[in-house]
Amino acid sequence: MRTIRWRAALDRVTRLWRSSLEARTVAITVLLSGAAVTLIGSYMSTSIRNNLFDFRLDQLESISQTAATQFQNALNTAVEQGGVAALEAASDPAFLAIQRTAAVPGSETAVALMRSADQDGQRLLVDLASQGFEPENVITEELRAAVRADTERRIYSQSVSLPLDSDREIPALAFGTPIDVLDSDRYELYFVYDLSEAQRTLDLVQQTLILGSFALVLLIAAVTWVVVRWVIAPVRLAAETSERLAAGQLEQRIPVRGEDVIATLGRSFNRMAESLQQQITRLATLSQVQQRFVSDVSHELRTPLTTIRLAGDVLYDQRAGFPPTTARTAELLRTQIDRFELLLSDLLEMSRYDAGAVQLETEPTSLVPLVEDSIDAMRPLAASKGTALRMVAPGGYFEADVDARRIRRILQNLLANAVDHGEGKPIVVHVDSDQHAVAIAVRDYGVGMPPDAVAKVFDRFWRADPSRQRTTGGTGLGLAISLEDAALHGGWLEAWSQEGEGSCFRLTLPRVRGERLESSPLPLPPHDEVPPRKDEDDA
Template sequence: MRYLDWRGWFAWLARLWRSSLQVRTVAITVILSAVAVFIIGTTMSLSVGNNLFDARRAELEATSANATLTGQRVFDEAAEQVQSEDLEVTVIEASKAIASAASTPGGTQFAILRTPGQDGARAPADVQSRGLVDPAAVISPELRAAVQSSAEARTQSQSVALAAGDAVHPGLVVGSVLDIRGVQYELYLVYDIADAATTLGFVQQTLVVGGLSLIVLIAAVTVIVVRLVVGPVQLAAQTSERLAAGDLEVRIPEKGEDVIATLARSFNGMADSLQQQIERLAALSQVQQRFVSDVSHELRTPLTTIRLAGDVLYDQRETFPPTTARTAELLHTQVERFELLLADLLEMSRYDAGAVEMEAEPTNLVRLAEDAIDSVSALAVTKGSDLRLVAPGGYFEAEVDARRIRRILGNLLGNAIDHGEGKPIVIWVDSNAEAVAIAVRDYGIGMTPAAMDRVFDRFWRADPSRQRSTGGTGLGLAISLEDAALHGGWLEVWSAPGEGSCFRLTLPRERGGIITMSPLDLPPADDVPVAVDDA
């Protein structure tokens, strides 16, 4: 569940990133600003820390040098006195003087260690302050070696970690050389510099708070600036969408004299020009549709008269001379084609006017396909084409307008017979839970990709010079496409030169249903043997 939630959030953020210019601009600005602030803050923190430590070390080294001189002075004065005090007393006094001279707010511990390998009369033992229990824990051999080899009165320092109860404080050990009655000793002063670390922490905290505040301020400024710039662009995009959706009256408000105002004026001028052109074209389209509809209706009356007169002549053609009889036959054929053309024009005018109504009822598409095959079987015999129906079984009943589906099948079968070159024609019918599909496959001349792009255009024919048996008007496939769309279905085509063509009609099983996939492939797999005679 957490994985799904994470995926959902990620998808939502990805969609927001792709769709919002404002979000992308603000996010990129904030990210780059955060990187810049981090780099600058880190550089400043390191610089301040190094400078603070260097200054603290120089201060403590100077303090240590002064304490070394103070302790050395005490030992020298004690050695010059004829009746000097006991050496142990001198060491105590020197220790007090060193502790006083090296005193710091963080606390100072010291140790006086005899350099190994030396002998001397009455040489004192090693001495360390009470707080320094184990000098070897904080004084490394490397530091002792550096102090032993250094010139007199020159200090050597090293950073260490000091245990302070349960905490660990940063510290600094400064070593120098003492001469006690001809014997070399090493003086080590251990300083707790937690105050410097506290100061550095305060500086770093200030830098973090200041950096975060700066990022927030940059983000706020960026949001304001982006809204000022992107806001008009978003308004223009929304206005464009409404204009594309058909709201030709929408415009962008024009304010000021800046670039955005110039964009608004230009956009509004373009919208005005586009509205005028669309209205003019719409008026011309309405005039054209009305003209086609009116002419089609007006021609039906004289055509009916011509048809009646032609039928009389056609019925009596055997009594005419051969030339007159042939003329009567041609008149009868052309009148039939004229009637078909008028019917198709009237149907297209209804689609253009949006006045088409569908009378849907449950229909068995297998029976409908059988009826369509029977209606063109005689024509198929004359062309030498074998019509085959493949219906593997399933739920073939769908809520459709049977008249319109029968018209689609008639157009598809007529085209298959005309272009099938006398080869077999296979009709597939199949279905799934949401859709029913019918495919008409021929193995004739086929079409080129350019012809496939225009096969549903009105009055277009792939080869106008080709003899047709069905006397088509060039509107059959265009009407079929409109009939399929009226049902909420698809009418698709596949073709290849020399391999034939396949038209697939996919319809929802219920009126108003949504189709996601067709039950049939395009073209369907030839799992039924088809004998193709090329002779």
């Protein structure tokens, strides 16, 4: 369940990233400004910490040096006035005095006096330490070794930790310097200063830097969001206006205010929209005139064509009593009248498509019987060319919501073209389907077409070879009408051809009307197989 929620959240973020320019701009700005603020804040924090530490180190080192000199002078004075016997009596007051000298307001200070190790002479002073201070737990052996090895009475420092309780420690600075008594007995004097006050100051500064950086990044994000929305708003308005224009609302315009570059863009867009509206209106008017002209001419030709048809039928029926030349003329007249009627029908159909007046009458239809009927209707023509027709239908979901009349017309056009250009070779009709689509492919093995011809094969009145004799006497509108029929179903009509290898036309239709096609159940062309023999009888 958590994985599903995580994926859903990731999908929402991905969609927001892809769809929102504001979100992308703000996110990138926040990332870059956050990185810049982090780098600057880190540098400032490090610089403040180093400066604070160096200042504290110099201050405490000076105090420690002063206190150590005071202690050494007190011991020297005691020896000069009372000899060795006065040393022990003078050490305690001197130690108390240097504790007061080394004390720093706001910081706990601890002092310790320890005899250096590995000395054979008489111990002249006892080890001393501030109350509650255990130097052996704080002073490191590294610092003690440096102090023991010193010959110039320098002061040494080291960062250490003071135990606050069993679980916590506080930072501190330890200073050490040697103390000589009568040049025969060496001691080590240590000062330890609590740095908790300085650490609190540093923590406060760092916390302020972090909060300030976070607030600055948020402020930058807010300012970026406002600026981007202000800049993007005209662009979004232009996009919405473009969508309305594309939807046919040609009167839509962008409100223009001011004289800046956005206003210039708006004025340019409006001029473009005005020009497009004029051009589209002019072309739409011209198209309507053309459609009306084709429709009116087609209708007006119906009456004289009917008269010609009747006269031609009379002549055709009596051709047996005519001389051979006159009889042949009557036959040609009848053929051309048939072709003329077909051309008028196709022109009327194309005018309906151009006018958007075509409607589907769909019903669940099994495509296999429909294909079989179309093949049977085309079989006499195929037999006259010596062409064998065969259907390949492996089985599956063959029923679909289609207008059977229009699908039958598409198949007849494809089969007639295949017979015309198949050179008498076999023609195979493939039928297949899946859960979402059905497909019919008409494959011939004739002369084929070059690539530039395939690109034009669905153009109106276009023929691959105008000089070629056509068996079916087509008008050049069959494939164009078939393409319109396929598009009306929400389907595809696609062509493949290679010279010398034949051609294939594939019709793909959705099983349910209104569904969007994603793929076709059949490849284009279908997988090669051994075509039937020319003399094969698949009846």
